[in-house]
Amino acid sequence: MADYPVLLQVQNRLCVVVGGGPVGIRKARGLLHCGARVRLISLRPLPDDAFLSGAEIVLRDYRPADLEGAFLVFAATDDPVVNAAICTEARSRGALVNRADAGEGSDFTLPATVRRGDLTLAVSTAGRSPALAALAGERLSESFGPEWATLLEVAAALRQKRLTLQEKTEYNRDILHRLLAGNLLALIAEGDVAPIDCLLESLCGEGLTLEHLGVRLPKGTK
Template identity: 45%
Template sequence: MPRFRWRVTRSARSPFSVRPGPAGTAPRLISSLNWKPTIPVNWQKPLCFLADCCANWLNTNCLESDLMTLFPAMLDLQDRLCLVVGGGTVACRKLQSLLAAGARVRLVAPDCRRPPVQGEFEWLRRCWRPEDLSPDVLLVVVATDNPQVNREIAETARRMNILVNAAAVGTRGNLQFPAVRRRGRLTLAVGTEGGSPALAGLVADLALQRFGPEWEFVAELVAALRRSALTAASGREYNQSFLRLLLDGGLAEMVARGRWNDVDQLLQTVCGGNCSLAALGLERPDGNP
């Protein structure tokens, strides 16, 4: 069996995949629409495909664009120091988002065009200094109107292993803020790897329309189910298959229409006879027992 060599020659945002060829030959870029590779027996995953980055690397349609270039995560910023450098509209908007997340925010800017209407923060009314990046800073938002200053801040922060969100085009960062929409504890986050924040916002708005206000209660309900041991009574494991039984049974629609007796009946059918909103410690949004 011939050996195969793989080489990623395009950005992970490329619409092309890389076709393997025998060792010693150059890889060929083939459109993902025109090529259907066959995985050889005992084929080993190439090093460029990381197990946690490409969820379908064994799929013959796995593209170079399937490679994850940014790892999506949620940070607990409660009482963590975050630095915002710049006083423009973008900087002030991100400052407000950090305050909403419970962070301790330090703003470094001679002025601020749109100061946050809620939350307290430290404001150093001056230009940036290298000592502003103290060891207790978790992340920095770089958003001045000076490209050279932006690059200097970002490079200094990266050397100190501080997360960098670069709002200005042309400044290299390692942290991006997605477009976020919320329904209670249900958080919808959409990103385009910095390609188009406006598109991310539009898609997030569309997603929010799909998940109406009833999903706030649905999220609380399934969280209560996870905390409880009531699912064990029915012999069902708490997982996606279990949740699908509830959703396919019309849970979200029942909540939207206020059909609470039907919700209790569905819970008893799926989870067991002792399961109900009252047993989970949940109050009906209409205030009735």
């Protein structure tokens, strides 16, 4: 059966990772990045460069009570018996569980992820080849440069304006097509405000400049 893709809001919710190897650390970092409260249980101490500031680190054998109050659970030890026990316990507590050593045993899997500001691109292979997911993510990363983050800011600001004016939502797709045909992405990458304002005003109406939309070009561009 096909997997159902969702994006979860984990801010301030407790997520428990069991296992402090490279895999557990990667999952914990991804969770911290999204504002989750992270509890990481590990038998062995973490390496010095784990950089998990803000996480609660518990260095001992996993106990079922470690999962108390968890929204998400990650079974990421190198012991399949322990991982299986974590999955059973998590489900009995009503938490969703990810099993690092077996895609089939998981309630959810993690995709390879590329972020450009609030634009998120995620690749899954339904657990069949994580290395292929990573490779496809690298390709996406090359195709979607940092200018996409600014494009999203422009699109979101225009959308906000038009919704305020109660116009039809088809407008959003149409105007984006026309802005892209006008080379907006390349103009953002070049970092010059004037030609971007010129394009915006010609397609969206007089006065609709970057400044009016509240969008700043990132530092590093002109």
